Amino acid sequence: MKLGALPGGGPPIVERIREAIAQALPGAEVRVTAGQAGHFSVSVRSGLFQNQSRLACQRLVYKAIGPLMSGDRAPVHAIDQLETISS
Amino acid sequence: MDDATRQKIDQDVKAHPVVLFMKGTPAAPRCGFSATVAGILDELVGEYKTVDVLADSQIRDGIKEYSDWPTIPQLYIKGQFVGGCDLVREMYENGELHEALGVKLDAVEPPLIVVSPAATRALEEALAEATSQEPGGSHHIRVEVGDDFQHALSVSGKKPRDVEVSVGKLTLLLDRASARRAAGLSIDYVEGADGPAFKLENPNEPPRVKSLSVKELRAKMLAESALQLFDVRAQKERDQASIAGSRLLDREAQQHIMTLDKSTPLYFHCHHGQRSQQAAAFFLSHGFSNVYNVTGGIDAWSVEVDPSVPRY
Numbered sequence: 547m548k549l550g551a552l553p554g555g556g557p558p559i560v561e562r563i564r565e566a567i568a569q570a571l572p573g574a575e576v577r578v579t580a581g582q583a584g585h586f587s588v589s590v591r592s593g594l595f596q597n598q599s600r601l602a603c604q605r606l607v608y609k610a611i612g613p614l615m616s617g618d619r620a621p622v623h624a625i626d627q628l629e630t631i632s633s
Numbered sequence: 634m635d636d637a638t639r640q641k642i643d644q645d646v647k648a649h650p651v652v653l654f655m656k657g658t659p660a661a662p663r664c665g666f667s668a669t670v671a672g673i674l675d676e677l678v679g680e681y682k683t684v685d686v687l688a689d690s691q692i693r694d695g696i697k698e699y700s701d702w703p704t705i706p707q708l709y710i711k712g713q714f715v716g717g718c719d720l721v722r723e724m725y726e727n728g729e730l731h732e733a734l735g736v737k738l739d740a741v742e743p744p745l746i747v748v749s750p751a752a753t754r755a756l757e758e759a760l761a762e763a764t765s766q767e768p769g770g771s772h773h774i775r776v777e778v779g780d781d782f783q784h785a786l787s788v789s790g791k792k793p794r795d796v797e798v799s800v801g802k803l804t805l806l807l808d809r810a811s812a813r814r815a816a817g818l819s820i821d822y823v824e825g826a827d828g829p830a831f832k833l834e835n836p837n838e839p840p841r842v843k844s845l846s847v848k849e850l851r852a853k854m855l856a857e858s859a860l861q862l863f864d865v866r867a868q869k870e871r872d873q874a875s876i877a878g879s880r881l882l883d884r885e886a887q888q889h890i891m892t893l894d895k896s897t898p899l900y901f902h903c904h905h906g907q908r909s910q911q912a913a914a915f916f917l918s919h920g921f922s923n924v925y926n927v928t929g930g931i932d933a934w935s936v937e938v939d940p941s942v943p944r945y
Contacts (some may be wrong), residue, residue, distance in 0.1 A: 600723070601716050608703050615703040624666065624704065628719050 559621045563588065563611055570610030575633070584623030595632035603630035634695040642692065642699050646709045649682035651734065654696045655706040656687050663687060666718035667706045673725045674708075677736045710734060726810030728794040741809045743798045744816040746776070748805075752822040752831060756786075756803060763788040775806045778814040782838040786820075786831055842913040845925040847934045850900065854878060861893070865903040865912045866931075874943045876902065876934055882912060895920045902927035902934070904945075 557565075560578045567576045567590055574592035581587060588607065595603045607628060608615075614622045645652055651674065657663030659671040674681050686693035686705050693705070700707050700714050708715040710733050715721060724730035731738045748756070756774050763772040775789035789806060791797075796812035798805040807815055817836040822829060845853070854860050863882040864871060871881060879902065880886055890899065899921055901909035906928050913926040927934075935942040 600720060601714070604716065604720065605701065609701070612703045616697075625719075 559614070560586065562614060563622065566614060567607060567610045571606060581626050584621070585626050586622060586624075587627040587629075588625055589627075589629040589631070591631040591633045593633050595630050598632075600630065603632075604628055606630075634698050635691070638691045638695040639699065642695055645682060645684055647712050650711055651678055651681035652709040653681060653683045653706055654686055654692075654709075655683055656685070658685055659683060664705070666704075669718050670706045670708060670721050673721060673730070677725075677731065677734050727808045738794070741796050741812045743796050744807070744812055744818065746798050746800055746805060746815060747817075747819040748800045748803065749819070749821040752820045753801060753803060755822040755829070755831070756820075759788055760803075773804045773806050776811060776815065776818070776820075777808070778811040778818070778835065780810070780814075782814065782835055784833040784835065786833075840917060840922045840924070842910060842917055843923075843925050844928050845900065846928050847938050850902075850925075850927050850934075851938050853900075860900060861890070861897060862900040862902065863890075863909075863912070864931075865901055865909040870904065870945075873945050874931055874935065876931055876939075876942065890916060890921075891919070893921075896922055898923040898925065900925045900927060903930045905930045905932055 560580055563578045563586060564576045567578075567588070568574055571590065571592045571594050574590050574594070576591075577589040579587045588611075590603075590607055592606075594606060598606075607630060608625075611622060611625075614620060653667075653670060653674060655662065655664075655667035655671060657667060659675060662668035662671055671683070684692060684696075686696060696705070696707060697703055702714065702717065704717050706718055706721075708717075708721050715724070715730075715733065721730065724733070728738045730736075760772050760774065764770070771790045772788050773791065775785075775787045777785040777787075779785075791806060792808070794809055795806045796809060798807065798812075814837050815835065819834045821832045821834070823832045825832075850862075854862070860878065862876065862879045863886060864875060864879040865882050868881060882901070893899075899913070899916055901913045901916075901924070903909040903912075906926060909930065910926045913924045917924045929937075931942065932944055935944045
């Protein structure tokens with residue numbers, strides 16, 4: 547199985563993460579890379595991060611991908627690294 | 634989440650100055666992220682409260698809702714949510730966590746950094762530009778050295794706990810973690826393929842296997858006559874397809890490599906680049922400092938460089 551691909555088909559998880567973030571944070575630049583199975587690293591650059599604490603920035607991103615991380619069979623187990631850059 | 638669960642979480646968070654919601658226990662963590670945060674707390678504070686979310690599925694789901702945070706571990710200090718593993722590690726490295734926990738912060742010795750004249754000019758230009766855009770602002774050069782030894786330069790104001798390094802008229806700012814990784818760093822500004830660029834060399838960076846694309850390999854083979862290119866595959870794969878100038882990595886070849894100077898560039902390829910990565914890592918661990926893995930292996934070579942080499 548290709549890393550990051552869903553067993554049941556559909557777009558790769560990397561793509562689903564990217565889309566979920568791009569939708570929640572319009573105009574954001576999003577980079578997602580797959581690590582071990584279910585682990586991903588995410589880097590987001592967005593104007594919405596301006597004057598926000600890192601906690602608040604990470605919250606915005608986690609909120610966007612929350613649905614992909616909840617439940618026992620969630621496609622996303624963990625975000626190894628989450629980088630939020632203000633633009 | 635039901636009221637009882639919320640109350641239980643609320644009580645824990647308010648009753649203890651430091652509370653870590655984690656998978657497992659500090660002595661037997663059940664997840665690497667939880668282990669990391671517990672390890673940091675072990676170092677900084679003697680005692681802290683932990684809640685094993687794996688022991689109670691109500692708490693496990695409840696804490697995510699309570700904190701509005703989807704992952705475990707979660708750290709609370711004095712009733713305030715601090716963050717997950719990522720943030721805690723970052724705060725530990727830059728000293729914020731010490732402050733939040735009331736732990737004394739040891740001073741970090743400013744590292745010795747060498748900036749070449751060309752780099753000094755380029756950095757001064759960047760500062761001048763920032764000043765013209767925002768007159769009156771405080772502008773300095775920030776040097777960041779990540780834990781993976783990725784380097785970054787930017788124009789920045791001073792931040793609390795920064796370590797300052799004066800080089801000539803320049804003041805370089807480093808966060809504490811970067812400062813600890815920067816001793817002996819040299820910053821140069823050189824002409825590259827895509828125009829001039831900063832070039833940073835860090836003696837603290839452990840040698841690692843470098844990646845080389847098949848096109849870059851091709852260029853190196855044209856430029857160097859006795860390139861040490863080793864084929865990590867089996868002989869029967871070599872019989873199907875091979876790169877001219879490569880040598881099977883058999884016992885004899887291994888012995889040959891061990892006689893070479895440790896700075897000799899070594900190149901490894903296989904079918905797709907996985908096995909050769911391991912071989913490259915092996916020689917790196919034996920002290921060779923210039924070890925390359927050919928990304929995509931002979932398959933990429935067939936596609937991008939030499940279609941006469943059959944794919945299989």
